Amino acid sequence: RKEVEQDPGPFNVPEGATVAFNCTYSNSASQSFFWYRQDCRKEPKLLMSVYSSGNEDGRFTAQLNRASQYISLLIRDSKLSDSATYLCVVNEDQFYFGTGTSLTVIP
Amino acid sequence: EPEVTQTPSHQVTQMGQEVILRCVPISNHLYFYWYRQILGQKVEFLVSFYNNEISEKSEIFDDQFSVERPDGSNFTLKIRSTKLEDSAMYFCASNAGSSSYEQYFGPGTRLTVT
Numbered sequence: 001r002k003e004v005e006q007d008p009g010p011f012n013v014p015e016g017a018t019v020a021f022n023c024t025y026s027n028s029a030s031q032s033f034f035w036y037r038q039d040c041r042k043e044p045k046l047l048m049s050v051y052s053s054g055n056e057d058g059r060f061t062a063q064l065n066r067a068s069q070y071i072s073l074l075i076r077d078s079k080l081s082d083s084a085t086y087l088c089v090v091n092e093d094q095f096y097f098g099t100g101t102s103l104t105v106i107p
Numbered sequence: 108e109p110e111v112t113q114t115p116s117h118q119v120t121q122m123g124q125e126v127i128l129r130c131v132p133i134s135n136h137l138y139f140y141w142y143r144q145i146l147g148q149k150v151e152f153l154v155s156f157y158n159n160e161i162s163e164k165s166e167i168f169d170d171q172f173s174v175e176r177p178d179g180s181n182f183t184l185k186i187r188s189t190k191l192e193d194s195a196m197y198f199c200a201s202n203a204g205s206s207s208y209e210q211y212f213g214p215g216t217r218l219t220v221t
Contacts, residue, residue: 032208043198043212044150087150091208094163095140097150 003027004090006098014106017078021101023071023088032091033064035073037084038100044087047073078105109133111213113199119219120189128184128216130199136211137204139182141174143167143195144215150198156182157204189220 006023013019025033033050048055050062050071061074071088085100112131120126132139141153154164156174173185182201186193196217200210 034209038150041196043215046209046211049209094152094155094165095142095210096152097142099149 003092003096004088004098006086006088006101008099008101010102010104012104012106013078015078015080017105018074018076019078019103020075021073021086021088021103023073023098025069025071025088025090025096027090027092028066028069030069030090030092033071034089034091035060035062035071036087036089036097038087039084044089044097047086075103078103080105080107111199111201111211113197113213113216115216116214117217117219119221122189122191122220124189125185125187126189126218128186128197128199128218130182130184130213131180132182132199132201133203133211134180135203136201138162138202139176140200140202140210141184142198142200142212144198145192145195153184186218189218191220194218194220 004025035047036044037047038044048057048062050064052064054063059076063072083105085102087100088098090096114129139156142150144150152165153168155162175183196215198215199213202210
């Protein structure tokens with residue numbers, strides 16, 4: 001059973017593009033949801049928590065759909081520095097990480 | 108900005124040896140975690156620790172592993188009788204607790220078992 005599933009990509013997009021990632025989770029009792037980014041051989045860094053009402057932080061927008069059990073992340077106006085792996089994380093009794101979606105922003 | 112620190116950054120050990128990985132969580136945080144990430148694979152939860160005891164552990168966290176908070180600042184992961192497949196990046200994380208589950212990760216310790 002895969003608790004958290006993500007499309008591994010890779011997503012290769014030009015600078016300035018809008019890109020969206022989705023993530024599905026299997027346990028409807030999951031409590032908290034997050035997006036992290038991870039650069040190569042570095043630690044995961046919290047990007048944003050995901051709330052039922054949806055939330056936005058600058059160019060990043062996260063949405064949670066509990067009925068369909070998926071989480072999304074939208075990145076607008078992509079920058080070269082957005083190139084990373086984006087990890088979907090779901091908290092039940094413990095924290096479950098997706099395998100990550102790789103994004104490369106091309107000049 | 109406060110951060111989680113980990114030492115050493117890289118540990119090389121021989122199969123069968125014991126290693127201790129060290130972490131200093133953010134000072135006012137209450138919950139502490141260990142994760143591992145085998146190269147090219149996803150981050151896997153090992154254990155969470157709160158109020159000086161284990162609160163959750165995964166199937167990976169068997170008798171080979173133990174955690175300790177020996178003083179007010181350090182949080183350690185001990186791996187006994189290391190195996191080749193224990194080679195991985197080990198991340199420590201902490202969060203403030205209360206209503207926040209946002210975790211902050213340390214830079215990791217790369218463990219290589221030869």
